[in-house]
Amino acid sequence: GDSVTQMEGPVTLSEEAFLTINCTYTATGYPSLFWYVQYPGEGLQLLLKATKADDKGSNKGFEATYRKETTSFHLEKGSVQVSDSAVYFCALRMDDKIIFGKGTRLHILP
Amino acid sequence: DTAVSQTPKYLVTQMGNDKSIKCEQNLGHDTMYWYKQDSKKFLKIMFSYNNKELIINETVPNRFSPKSPDKAHLNLHINSLELGDSAVYFCASRGGVNYGYTFGSGTRLTVV
Numbered sequence: 001g002d003s004v005t006q007m008e009g010p011v012t013l014s015e016e017a018f019l020t021i022n023c024t025y026t027a028t029g030y031p032s033l034f035w036y037v038q039y040p041g042e043g044l045q046l047l048l049k050a051t052k053a054d055d056k057g058s059n060k061g062f063e064a065t066y067r068k069e070t071t072s073f074h075l076e077k078g079s080v081q082v083s084d085s086a087v088y089f090c091a092l093r094m095d096d097k098i099i100f101g102k103g104t105r106l107h108i109l110p
Numbered sequence: 111d112t113a114v115s116q117t118p119k120y121l122v123t124q125m126g127n128d129k130s131i132k133c134e135q136n137l138g139h140d141t142m143y144w145y146k147q148d149s150k151k152f153l154k155i156m157f158s159y160n161n162k163e164l165i166i167n168e169t170v171p172n173r174f175s176p177k178s179p180d181k182a183h184l185n186l187h188i189n190s191l192e193l194g195d196s197a198v199y200f201c202a203s204r205g206g207v208n209y210g211y212t213f214g215s216g217t218r219l220t221v222v
Contacts (some may be wrong), residue, residue, distance in 0.1 A: 033212065038151075043200055043215040084134040087151055096141065097166055098211060 002027045012075050013080055018077035021075040021104050023090035031092035033057075033066050033073040036088045038103070046073075047088070062107045077089075082108045113137050116201050116214040124222055131217045133201030139212070140205065141165075142184035144176060147198040147216070150157055159184050191221045203216045 006023040013077045022086065035047040035057070048057030049057060054066035062077045073090060090101040114135045116171065123129050135142060143166075144156040157176040158166035174188040188195060201214040 036213075043210075044153075044213040045200075046210045046212075049210055089153065096158060096160070097155060099155075100145075103151040103153070105151075 002031070002090055002092060002094050002099055004090050004099055004101035006088075006104055008102070009087075009105040010107055011104060012107040012109065013093060015082055016079045017108075019077040019080045019084075019091075019106070021088055023075065025071050025072045025073065025090075025092050027071075027092055027096055030068075031073070031094045033064070033075070034091040034093065034098070035062070035064055035075050036089040036091060036100070039088065040086070044089065046090070065079055079106050080106075082110050084108050113212050114143050114201055114203055114214040116199075116217050118167065118217060120218050120220075122220045125191055125193060127191050128187070128189045129191060129219070130188070131199055131201075131219070133184050133186070133214060135182055135201075135203040135212070137203055137205060138210060139203035140181060141203060142178065142181075142206070143202040143211070144184065145200040145202060145213075147200060149197070153200070157184075157186075166197075178221065188219075191219075193221050195219060195220045 003026045026072040032051045035050045036044040038049045046058045048059040050066035056065045064075045087103045089103045116133050141160045143158045159178045162178045175187045178184045198216045202211045202217045
């Protein structure tokens with residue numbers, strides 16, 4: 001079935017470091033892809049999305065490109081901040097269902 | 111102003127009790143969902159309703175019963191609560207095929 005695999009955390013970085021969180025997917029069709037962020041004690045918020053191959057989603061300095069050839073949607077940010085500490089979920093949507101990866105906890109040290 | 115609101119935010123109850131979690135969205139969306147997030151942060155879909163009609167029902171015990179009185183509300187009733195039901199439950203809604211999901215802030219259920 002359809003699934004999402006993302007790198008296990010926690011990921012710990014210093015402020016201003018470069019961030020990559022890997023995400024790959026398996027799907028029978030052409031899903032839309034998303035990154036959601038969950039800050040401590042809060043619900044999920046949509047961070048960015050891409051609906052077709054080669055689309056790049058971007059928001060708040062984060063970027064991810066829909067790569068059909070490698071079935072990937074890696075999240076990147078050039079310079080992370082302490083306020084980026086959260087759990088990040090990669091997700092795909094097929095038909096009327098959204099499937100989440102297991103989440104990657106990110107810690108940014110000042 | 112809250113787009114998707116859930117109540118209560120926290121719920122502590124004893125095993126065997128019956129409890130309900132309510133969800134309301136003021137976005138005019140047609141589709142609503144319940145997700146369960148376990149202690150390891152893994153999110154799993156439970157139910158989906160479109161315009162008051164059940165369209166997704168994943169493998170969830172019969173003790174869980176969703177109810178949608180109108181398309182702005184999707185409530186979750188749980189009978190005979192068990193320790194393993196302890197989790198954070200998220201309600202979400204979606205306006206259409208090309209729209210993302212809007213999530214509520216979650217209900218942390220603790221069964222003791």
